[in-house]
Amino acid sequence: MGGILRSNRPWLLVAVTTLLSWTVAKKVEEPESYAQPPRHFELALTWEQYAPDGRAREMILVNGQFPGPTLEIFQGDEVEVVVHNKMPFNTTVHFHGIEQHLTPWSDGTPGLSQRQIQPERSFKYRWTATQYGAYWYHAHQKGQLDDGLYGPIIIHPYEYIVSPFSLISSDPKTLQDIEKAAKNPTTLVLSDFRHMPSYQIDALERASNVEFTCYDSILFNGKGSVDCWPPEKIASLLTAQQKGFLKAANLTSFTPKGCLPGGAIASVLSPGVPVDLSVVPPEIFNVCIPSTGPKEVITVTKKSHESQKWLALDLIATFGLYTVSFSIDSHPLYIYGVDGEYITPQLVDAITVTNGDRFSVLIPLTTPGSFPIRAASVSAPQLMAATATLSYQTLNSTGSAFPPTIPSILDNGLPASPSVRFFSQATQKQFHPPELVQPTSHETFKLYMRISGTSFGWALNSSVLPAAVLDWAADPVVLFSPTPYASNNVTITTLNDTWIDLVFIAATFPMPPHPIHKHGAKMWLIGSGTGPFPWATVDEAVREVPDKFNLVDPPRRDGFVTVSATTEPTWTVMRYHVTNPGAWLLHCHIQGHLSGGMSLVIQDGVDAWPVVPDEYLGYS
Known part of the structure; x- marks a missing residue:
């Protein structure tokens, strides 16, 4: 282009x-x-x-x-x-x-x-x-x-x-190098990958009553390999949370594929629901088959007149399930953009990246060599890690005898040392946001997340969104014929130019974190806490527990992760401004949860509903 x-x-x-x-x-x-x-x-x-x-x-x-x-x-x-x-x-x-x-x-x-x-x-x-x-x-x-x-x-x-680069360096030459790199970012797409098509996965989940939480590989820009770890390594990397899940299921180890067994998934998430593990192919949870694919190498070429001093990376997380830790050995990372908007830069060593996230990152190129780019799953159901490579030289480097690299994360995504700095969403500050968060809202919607019947059935607000809503059979399309103030658990209606609070309540537990994405608008993460949410409105909660909220400079994104619930309920509050009338989806971005019904229809700005052009209205 x-x-x-x-x-x-x-x-x-x-x-x-x-x-x-x-x-x-x-x-x-x-x-x-x-x-x-x-x-x-x-x-x-x-x-x-x-x-x-x-x-x-x-x-x-x-x-x-x-x-x-x-x-x-x-x-x-x-x-x-x-x-x-x-x-x-x-x-x-x-x-x-x-x-x-x-x-x-x-x-x-x-x-x-x-x-x-x-x-x-x-x-x-x-x-x-x-x-x-x-x-x-x-x-x-x-x-x-x-x-x-x-x-x-x-x-x-x-x-x-206006960019935030002057907050990284005030040196004119360094600023020039940073701006040059940021104008030509390198894109790095992170994904998890399965060897079985999604329609087969869906059919087998429904036949077995078990959610398939195990993938085959992690890819960088569509490249990777299947790495099978010895049982000793898998055992040594188990986290306290994973050990807790094993104990709850009366098991002692993850499978050779590095996965929590399918039976454990069902018994922990949907106890008492009959399952049929005999229909589950062994490769889904238990059998690891190694394979070698291409490896992604980001090469910064040495120019005749000067050496490139900075690299800009746009990380794009296309995961179906995973949340990963990301780092580059021996390199600090300046995070200057999140979900497409500038933030006050954070200097970190690693980033927790989940479904749908985008991070714009600046990397100083100071020591020539080849450095592992790491991504390691921190999702409880599976241990998996992979690497790509960052390779560069400077004008005076010989390309030999490079010093060993220093990793920031382990293969289970945990920090390699206590000094490792992770990106902090809690302290994320928007750099010149397009608007400020309103101190009060017009309406509060309390959404009770739960598992619905089976371990692959999920509800965003007590009820599963019927599959027919997001199917060809949906006629008329919601945008073409809205139903204002539909009285059910899977539809929300708002008025234009109002501020809306969405309270995501994990009322049952254990409840994993859910990456929630809203179409059509960014949201502000204004508060979270543990225990029940007894207040009728968020404004009432702010008055009673002000220390749980940030209405001054909260993070703004188009996707947020809810607080996981292990032994007691939790709640997460997002606020957004209705300025874009239309029919929008609010959903968990984990593909199995989306397919399992964890979605809501939001009819935003129903009093200013858009007129659909004939070419779209008549498409069939």
């Missing part, structure tokens, strides 16, 4: 920021009248044999590759993505973190914003790049994310957007 901002757009020539902002806002208000040709992409989806980790399986390729191609965009662009479904399955594509301001029909959620794209059909998504930063696109049809339908989105900011 090139790295030069196009200058033929009228607002790039406006010198006064206020006039520029007015021009952009006016353009966004009328998405159907495109004055300039949109930035156009074509994505052809095919179902083919492919071997990312050395073992072939049928999976989704996008334009013949995995992961899919990067969509490189500039803030302010009108974007057009045409998806051609050449697979034997229905599908949709969601643009994760893209707010879809005034274009909710391009959000890509089946049953909510569109009808599914049937085989041999195409669908045109059109939206405005109102944001900047790192995002990604992925399937939003059942478990197809696990089948490989995903790829990065990088949106370069307007030139007038």
Whole structure:
């Protein structure tokens, strides 16, 4: 796509920021009248044999590759993505973190914003790049994310957007090097991978009444291997939490695949529910088959006139289940962006990365050599780790006798020493956020998360979202015909320009942490705590336990992880501003939990409902 901002757009020539902002806002208000040709992409989806980790399986390729191609965009662009479904399955594509301001029909959620794209059909998504930063696109049809339908989105900011780089260094030359690196970031897609297609996983889960929490490999940019550890290593890496799960299930060890056995998953999460482990293939939980695939190497080339001093990485977590610890041996990490927005930089050694997360990272290149890039699962059901490589030299380096590297994390994701600094979401500060969090809200929704019947059935608010809602059978699509103030546990209705509190309550336990993602808007994480949530509203809770809340400078993201509950209930509060009317999904981003029903429909701004263009309304 090139790295030069196009200058033929009228607002790039406006010198006064206020006039520029007015021009952009006016353009966004009328998405159907495109004055300039949109930035156009074509994505052809095919179902083919492919071997990312050395073992072939049928999976989704996008334009013949995995992961899919990067969509490189500039803030302010009108974007057009045409998806051609050449697979034997229905599908949709969601643009994760893209707010879809005034274009909710391009959000890509089946049953909510569109009808599914049937085989041999195409669908045109059109939206405005109102944001900047790192995002990604992925399937939003059942478990197809696990089948490989995903790829990065990088949106370069307007030139007038102020960056936080001066908080990293005040030296003019260093600042110049940092800004140069940040304009051309390297994308690093982190994923977990299974050897069995998602539709088979779903069928086997339902036949056995067991959630499959075991994967086969961790991939960096779609590359990796299956590494089978000896039982001694697995035993030595078990965490206190994992040992507790084994004890609760009357077991003593994880499987040779590094997994909590399937029977233990069922007995801990859904005790008393009959299971049939005889239908579960041994490779799902128990048998590890090693394989060798390609290894990702990020090489910083040595230039004739100078050496590159900094590397910018955009980490994009496309995990179906995992949360991992991430680090690069012997290198500190400056985190300057989270979920596509600048933050006050944090200097760390490692990051906890979960489903849907994006982290923009600056890395000083000071000591030449080859350094392991590490990702290790911290998800309780499985021990697994993998590495890629960062390799670089400087002008005066010989490429030999490099010193040994120093890891920051172990293969179970725990810190390698007490001095290791992890990224702190609790102290994450937004750098010039687009708005400040409102000190009070208009409405509170208390959502009781629970396991529903089986270990693969999950409810975001007591009730499982019926599968038919997110299916082709959903007619009419919610966006096309909303049902204001639907009285049930799986629908929320709000008014435009109101502030909404969502309280996620883990009322039953044990309850794992859930990465909750909201379509159409970012949220503020304003509070959390242990024990019950007895208050009728969050405002009442703030008055009684103010120390549990931050209404001054809380973190702002499009996805947050709820507080896990081991021995008592917990609660997590997110606040958001309704400024983008439409039908949006609120859901857990763990693919098994999403397929298991852990979702809500939010009809935001029902009093200012958008008029759907005929081309989307009539698509079938």
